[in-house]
Amino acid sequence: MKIDLVVNGEHRTVHCEQRTLLADLLREQLGLTGTHIGCDTSQCGCCTVHVDGQAVKSCTMLAAQADGCDIVTIEGLAKGGPLHPVQQAFSACHGLQCGFCTPGMIMASVDLLKRHPSPSADQIREGLAGNLCRCTGYVNIVAAVQTAAAQIAGGSPAAGSGDRP
C-alpha cells in the first residue's frame, strides 16, 4: 500500500505491506536506523518517535496508521544544526552508556519537557516510565532532563566546543 507522510520535515511517499510497522518503515525503508527496536511487548521505549508532536512507540504503530502524519525521529531533532538541549544534556550528564535506549529516551524526554517545562523528579520519572535503560542506572538520565530543562528555560547557548573547563 501507499503511504504519504512527513518525516523529519521532508514529505515522503512510500510503499509497504499492510503489516509493516512504523518502526520498520523508518529503519528499513527510509534508512533511519536511529530508532531502535528493543522488545516486542511495547515496554522498552527504544523505538520512541514523535507523531504529530507526541511521543509514540513506533513499534506499536502500523506504517498505515501514520499516513498523513508528521513524524520526527532522533535524526530529525538536530538535523545538521546544533544539538537539541536534551541531546547536549544527555551527553554532558553522562546519561548514556551503550546508547541503545538513548534515541528513544531523548525523544521521550523532549516530549516530557514540552508538557512539563520545569519537571519535578517525580514528573521526570513518570515521563520516562515507558523507557528502559540497562546501563546507566537512570540517575544521570534524570539529571540530564533537569539540566536540559534549565538550559531551555535559560536560553541555551550553542553546543559546547568540548574544551575542558
Added chain:
Amino acid sequence: MYPFTYERAAGLAQAVASLKADPQAKVLAGGMTLLPSMKHRLAAPSSLIDIARLPELHGIRLDGQGLVVGAASRHGEIATDATVLASLPALAAVAGMIGDPQVRARGTLGGAVANNDPAADYPAAVLACRADIATDRRGIAADDFFQGMFTTALEPDEIITAIRFDRPRQAAYAKFAHAASGYAMTGVFVARFDDTVRVAVTGAGPCVFRWAAAEAALAKDFSCAAVRDLTLPADGLNADQHAPAEYRAHLAQLMTVRAVAQITGQAA
C-alpha cells in the same frame, strides 16, 4: 504479524458493515493491545478497519448529569481535557495512570473497554460511574457490559461509539501497578453519588466487579474507617507468580481505603 488487509473506515456505518461482512475482521483504534498480540501472532485478524479518525467517535462533552467521552479519545487526551478535569477529574486520573506517556498518546477509551483486560483501568471507572456504553446500535448499561475475562456484552460486529459516565458527586481511583507490566495489580474506583456509593475493583479478579460489602459500608458511613475492617474474600481472585490471591484481596481493600481517603481528605 500474519498478513491482513488494512482499510481506513469512511464512516461508522461502513465500519460496521465491514465487520458484519467478515467475522475475522477487527476494528483498530489505538492498537496498544491489538498490535502487540498480532505481533506475537496470538491474534490474526483477516482485516483491520481503522476507526481512529472517525469524527463520530471523538468529542468530550457534558450531557446533563453525564460526561460523554468519544470512544476514540486517547488516554492522554482524557487525562488533560478541561471538561473532564472540571466534571469528573477521577476519570482524568485513571487515564493518566494507564501505561506510560507513549501508550497514552495512542490508546483509546473504546479500545480498552471493548477489550476488557482483567487488569485494565477504565473498566473500574466505567462500572463505578454506572456508565452507559453507547454503540452503533444501542446503549449497554455498565452493570451488563463486563461479562468475564476479555468478554463483554458487545456483539462481534458492534462498535463502541461513546461512553456516558454518570457524574458522581465525588470520586477517586487508587491503583497498585504491576511492577513489570504497569497494569493494575489491583485498582479501585470509588464513586459517591447522591443516592448510592459504587466501588469497582479491577485487576484483582478475572473481570472488574463491584464490591458490594464496601458499597454498603460506605453508603452508611463514607469514611476510611468504614472500609478498614472489611476483608474481600480471596476466593476467585487472580493468583500468579507475581501475587497470591490473598495479596490482591488485601490490595483491593487498601486501594478502596486510599480512594476514600482521596475523596474525604482523611489519612488513609
Added chain:
Amino acid sequence: MSAVVDSRTGALVPSRQEDLRLVTGHGKYTADWNLPGQLHAFIVRSDRAHARLVKVDTEQASAAAGVVAVLTAWDVAEAGFHEIPSGPPLVGTDGKPQVKHPLPVLATDRVRFVGQPIAMVIADSALAAQDAAELVAIDYDELPAVASLDAALAPGAPQLHEGRQGNVSLVFEAGDNAAVQAAFAKAARTTTLRMHSQRLIGAPMELRACLATYDTAREHFTIYTPTQGIIGMRSSLSAVTGFDASRIEVVAQDVGGSFGLRGGPYPEHALVMLAARKLGRPVKWVGSRSEVFLSDWHGRALTIEASVALSDDNTILAFRFEDQADLGAYNCYFQSMIGTKNITVTMSGVYKVPALYARSTLVFTNTVPVSAYRGAGRPDIAYAIERLMDQAAAEHGLDPVALRRRNFIPPSAFPYTTANGTVYDCGEFAAVMDKALKQADYAGFPARRAASEARGRLRGIGFGCYLEASGAGTAPKDMVTARFAGDGLLHLYGVTGPSGQGHETSFAKIVSDGLGISPQLIRYHASEPTTELVGNGTGGSRSLYGAGSAFKVMVGNLIARARPHAARALAHPEGTLEYRNGAFHAGAHHISLFDLAASLRGPTPHPLDTEGESSSGTTFPNGCHVAEVEIDPTTGITEVIAYNAVDDLGFVVSPQLVQGQVHGGVLQGAGQVFGEHAIYDPDTAQLLTGSFMDYVMPRVGMVPNIRTDYHLVPTKLNALGAKGVGESGCSGSLPALVNAMSDALRRAGVPPMDMPFTPAIVWKALRERR
C-alpha cells in the same frame, strides 16, 4: 556529579567522544547494518523443555514463498561444525576432568530446553522467514522435565545427559575441609545461612543479532555482531566452524550492552555463517525480545549455604561454603567457572580467615544455559559473605561494624595470601568502611528509624564490604598501537569490546593526559576488524587497567621514539630536550608532537607509529556500599531512601564514566533484589517470565539517588594503578540492599529471606510474622 559545563560559555560539554553519534541516532548496532542481496533468517526453536526429536520436516517450509533454504542439524553436520565452546574442563572432587555436554548448533536427536534451536529458515524477508518457520513440522516425543536444581537432584529425576548421574555436571572443591571442620569443632559460636541468588535474564537493550557474509574468492567471512571482543569471538567462531580465525573478520561498531552475555558465540552465529557460505549471499538474523529471553544465556542461579565459625572474642576461625549452581541444559563457555573458581577466588572476602573451604555442585536442568552475567559469581560470594556477617552479628548479639572491623585484613598484612591461595595486593578496608558509614550517616540511623516507625513504616540500614577479583585475562598480553594518519589526529587501536563503557573516551584521556595533547585530537578504535593485535576482550572489569596500562606504556614509548626526531628538528642534543604539554622543548624553542609528526609524514608506517604492551592480571576492587530502605507494611513496597557507595578502584581516569559504571551496577543489583526473577513452571519447565510484561526490569526511580565517593589505594599490579569497576556495583548493592531489608524485617520478626523482595513477598512475610 553535575553536568560538565564550558567555563567560558556556560555551554554543556559532551562527556564522551562516542556521544555525538549516539545522541543523534547515528550509532551503528548490528541490526542497523544491511548488505546488498542479504537474506533473512528465522530460528525454529523447541517449545518443549525435554523431548526426543523424532522428526523435523522442512518440506513445506522449504517450498513457502520467499524461502531460499531451511537448515537443520543435518546441514550443520555436513559442514563439520562443532558444538558451542564450553571452556576448559575443571577437575572434580573425584580427580577427573569435567565431561562437558555443550550446546549443539542445531538440535540433533534431543531438545533439552524451551528455546533450543532446531532449524533455521532463510528467506528474502524477515517476515517471509517467520511465516515459513511455522510450516516446519516437528514431531516431539516428550520426556519429563526438571525445571529446578532441587528437582534435577531428586532421586528418580529424568537424566538430561548420558553419564551425568543425578544431572550433576561437576562436584568441585577448594580450600581445606579438614582445617575448616576443626575450626568449627572448636568454635565458640557459629552461624549458617542458606541464600539463593536467583536466575536472571541479562537483557541488554540491544537485541542479539548477527549478519554474516562470505567472500567466495577470498574464502573469507565477515560477521557483524555485538561482542565483547573480536579476537576471542574470532577464535571461538573458528573453533565452532572449523574455519581458520584468519578467515573470519568480526565487526562490532556499536554494541548495546553486554554484561557478560556476549563474550562468546551462540548457535545463531555459526548458522548465519553456514548459510552465507552455502547460499552465496549475506544472511541476517535479528532476535526478538521474547526469543532472546529464551536464547541469551541466563545469569546467576546459584544457591550458597555459608557458615562462619567464630572464636570466643569473635575472631573468624573459618568460612565454609556449600553451593549449588543451576547450569541450565548444556555446558557453555565460562559457565562452570561461576559457581566454582569465581566464588572461591575471593571467598575470604575482606577478612583474615585462617581456614576456608567450598564445595560446589553444578547441576543440569531443562532450562536455558546459564553463563556469565555482571560479576559471574563474584557478586554472589560477596553477597553470601556479607549477609553471613550480618546474620552472625544478629544471631549472637554483636555489632555488625565491630565484627567486621575486628576481622578486616589490616593494611600492614599486604600482600596477603588467603587461606586458599589468592594473593590480595593492597586494600584499606576499615578506612573504606568508615568513609562509607560516615557518608551514610550510619550513626544517625536510629533516630531516622524511630521517625519511620512513628509513621508505621519499617526502616532498615545495611552495608556490604565487598571485594572482588577482576579478570585475569586469557590473552598473553594487551597490545595497543598509535598511528599518525596524516589527518592531524592520533589514532589509537586496541581490541577491547566496549558495550557502553566509554573506551573511546577513557583511552583517549589516558593518552591525552600522558602526552599533554587535547583528547579532541585522539581517536580510539576498538576492534578494527582486520586487527593483528593481541589482547583481551572486555570482561571481568579489566579493560581500563589492561588496555589502559598498555596505552600508558605506549605513551612512554612514543615520547622516546619521537625524541631523536625532535632533537634533529630543534637542532639540539636529545639530552637537553624536555617533553611537556604536548611538545618537546629546548630552551626557547619547541616543536609540538603533531607538528613533528606532520614534518615526518611520508613513509608508511609513519616513523612515530608506536606500540605499547602490558600484562596485567587480576586486581581486587573493593568497597563498602550502604543502603537505607523504608518498607510500607501495608503494601510491602520498599523505597530505597538512600544509597551510598565508597569504592576503592585504585586509580580513576574518568570520574564520570566510573560513576556511571557504579550506578549501572547498583541498579542491576537492585533489580535482582527487588523484582528480577526468571521463573520456570515446575512441571513443564516453560519460562513463565517470558517478556518484560512479567520480568520486572528496574525502571527510573527504583534507586532514586546514588552517592558515590572513592577511597583509592592504587595497585602496583598494573601501570595505571587501577582496579576495575565494571562489576563492582553489583557486588556492593546485593549485600547492601539485602542487609538493609533484613535489618528492617528482622525487627518485625521475619526470619532471613531470599531475593527478590517484591511487594507481595514482603507483605506475605510480614503478615506471617504478625
